[in-house]
Amino acid sequence: MASHSRTSARGNSGGGGARIGSGAKIRGRVSGSGDLTVDGSIEGEVSVRGNLVVNESGSVKGDAVDADSITVAGTLEADGQVTGQLRVLVGSRVRCNVKGGIALDEGAEFSGRIDADFDLPPELEGGGHSGRRGRN
DSSP states (O other), X not given: OOOOOXXXXXXXXXXXXXXXXXXXXXXXXXXXXXXXXXXXXXXXXXXXXXXXXXXXXXXXXXXXEEXXXXXXXXXXXXXXXXXXXXXXXXXXXXXXXXXXXXXXXTTOEEESOEEOEEEOOHHHHOTTOTTOEEEO
């Protein structure tokens, strides 16, 4: 049985996706349907209709990143918008602006702006305005 590091993101399951190996470096636009796992590096825009996984050895640096979900155990730096459900794992480094949901593991590094709708807790609503939504 293979040993896995505690900060590795789960890769593709079922063979329906693509993998960029640890020795590969891609510059330009990457797009497609299906899951994408990055062990190497991408410099440029990434748009996938599926799950994007950036493993410990992987890095994505570019203008915009768009995927159904994004899990980062390595490095993600985007000058533009990151769209999709973002999960930042312990040991990873993420610098971007996020539009959508985000989950940060304790010990993960995140720098950027989060643009998301959320429900305010009752103690912050004041005046009994139930169902009030906030914006961060």
